[in-house]
Amino acid sequence: MSPGFEFTVPVLVVGGGACGCIAALSAREAGGEVLLVEQDERPMGSTGMSQGLICAAGTKSQAEHGIQDDAERYYADIMAKTLGLTDPVLARTIADHAGPTVDWMVEALDMPWQLDTGFRPAYGNSAYRVHGWRGHSGQDMVDLLHRRLDDAGIDVVLGARLSEVHADEEGRILGVSLSRPDGSVEHVGCGALVLACGGFAADHAMVARYMPEMAHARNNGHEGSRGTAVHVGEQLGAQLGDMGAYQGYAMLTEPQGIPVPPGVPVEGGVLVNMAGERFVDETADIAGMVHPVLAQEGEHVWVVFDDRIEAAADYIPEMQQLKALNALKKADSVPELAEMIGVPANTLQAALDATRSAHSSRMADPTGRIWGDDLPPAAPYRALKVVGAIFHTQGGLQIDGEARVVRPDGTPLPNLFAGGGAARSVSGPAHWGYLPAMGLATAVTFGRLAGRAAARIARPSAQAELSDR
Numbered sequence: 001m002s003p004g005f006e007f008t009v010p011v012l013v014v015g016g017g018a019c020g021c022i023a024a025l026s027a028r029e030a031g032g033e034v035l036l037v038e039q040d041e042r043p044m045g046s047t048g049m050s051q052g053l054i055c056a057a058g059t060k061s062q063a064e065h066g067i068q069d070d071a072e073r074y075y076a077d078i079m080a081k082t083l084g085l086t087d088p089v090l091a092r093t094i095a096d097h098a099g100p101t102v103d104w105m106v107e108a109l110d111m112p113w114q115l116d117t118g119f120r121p122a123y124g125n126s127a128y129r130v131h132g133w134r135g136h137s138g139q140d141m142v143d144l145l146h147r148r149l150d151d152a153g154i155d156v157v158l159g160a161r162l163s164e165v166h167a168d169e170e171g172r173i174l175g176v177s178l179s180r181p182d183g184s185v186e187h188v189g190c191g192a193l194v195l196a197c198g199g200f201a202a203d204h205a206m207v208a209r210y211m212p213e214m215a216h217a218r219n220n221g222h223e224g225s226r227g228t229a230v231h232v233g234e235q236l237g238a239q240l241g242d243m244g245a246y247q248g249y250a251m252l253t254e255p256q257g258i259p260v261p262p263g264v265p266v267e268g269g270v271l272v273n274m275a276g277e278r279f280v281d282e283t284a285d286i287a288g289m290v291h292p293v294l295a296q297e298g299e300h301v302w303v304v305f306d307d308r309i310e311a312a313a314d315y316i317p318e319m320q321q322l323k324a325l326n327a328l329k330k331a332d333s334v335p336e337l338a339e340m341i342g343v344p345a346n347t348l349q350a351a352l353d354a355t356r357s358a359h360s361s362r363m364a365d366p367t368g369r370i371w372g373d374d375l376p377p378a379a380p381y382r383a384l385k386v387v388g389a390i391f392h393t394q395g396g397l398q399i400d401g402e403a404r405v406v407r408p409d410g411t412p413l414p415n416l417f418a419g420g421g422a423a424r425s426v427s428g429p430a431h432w433g434y435l436p437a438m439g440l441a442t443a444v445t446f447g448r449l450a451g452r453a454a455a456r457i458a459r460p461s462a463q464a465e466l467s468d469r
């Protein structure tokens, strides 16, 4: 039974991160009246913790930089990275729509996203395809998106947590209950509901259930990622997908808790354990590298790089923060570095020598890394102490190519949409299928599709048709 709703909105969006903001802006553009609710008083989400990078193909910015890329190539990369185990419909949707979504953000929303030419093709992306706001953080992205909501006159209620969903026997959402910090509860009706409320990395019991190998890893995702969407889906009999998928991260600095930018290993940085040994090809798998790190003896490992790599990453806010905090160890020689980071000098010397021999012989080094034209670290050295962590989950509500939440038989629920961390992504079933910058690619792309479709079905004529059935 539904409570008496205090008021009803055509489109209700839950979550004020990238997915929710883009959904709300898209719904408004499509003529829908929208209300966005966010549990926090200051919107942040995982989006606010991110680098704001989005993986997209066929964009105007790529063309301006002379980069050859298109949806076919992006799709092939997603399928290859996930060993063909992701949902091909969702992969196709991301491949086709992420590029136009980024172009729309740039042109219609005046968001200054450009191809990040510092983020070379790596970890499964075969082209320069990562877009960002140079020199800006994920929180800058969230703040800008909320300014755009304001510009569009979209109502936003902060400090409002979705605590209950009310639906009829067919699974049609009638409205929701919102819990407020003062303990009061408001009941709001809606014509369509978009779940943009993130994943579940902050819910320890869910992580232990779906990805037990990460049960003891640190969570460096947003504390609000508590599985709201999954709980709603379970209530409504929705299908869940790839619940064991997540992005782990091997390079969370200790004790600063700031991620080392992926460009550091891509440009030549290496990981070294407390025995002074390398133990993984740092270019193989951005998300899966967390497991070799967690398997090392001791509490942490080190990222060893040099002043050239530091300079290449200097435009990235995380590197600037690490420098401001004096987190980088600096040494002019291998023995000095070894003493500084507390590892045996002879093994560290041997590990770095092996990278140089592999580089000059153009053969794989003992970890399997092929250096090609990339330069291994050379004096003067830099080092950062890092640990492994989970950043965000990649499984969730099964959606279709229009971001509609579906049942186990594939039929869509009448008026429920999801995207970003709330929905199944395109990372395959586990930790090894994540392409760099895919988290935000799915957030903005499915946010856009969800907002447009929600506005369409929430039109009064569509509502009348639904209630006649």
Ligand SMILES: Cc1cc2nc3c(=O)[nH]c(=O)nc-3n(C[C@H](O)[C@H](O)[C@H](O)COP(=O)(O)OP(=O)(O)OC[C@H]3O[C@@H](n4cnc5c(N)ncnc54)[C@H](O)[C@@H]3O)c2cc1C
Pocket (backbone or CB within 6 Å): 014, 015, 016, 017, 018, 019, 020, 037, 038, 039, 040, 043, 044, 045, 046, 047, 048, 049, 050, 051, 052, 053, 054, 055, 160, 161, 162, 163, 196, 197, 198, 199, 220, 221, 222, 224, 225, 226, 228, 259, 391, 392, 419, 420, 421, 422, 436, 437, 438, 439, 440, 441, 443
């Ligand atoms: C450190 C870090 C770095 C990352 N870097 C990148 C990157 O550069 N590129 C990339 O593609 N991905 C990156 N990711 C992943 C990316 O941030 C996420 O995939 C993406 O932000 C998900 O967007 P979202 O809008 O779905 O979720 P979020 O941004 O988490 O937003 C969800 C919002 O919903 C709110 N919410 C939750 N439950 C409720 C409720 N019951 N009621 C009301 N509100 C609720 C939350 O408070 C939150 O604000 C990174 C993640 C981390 C942790």
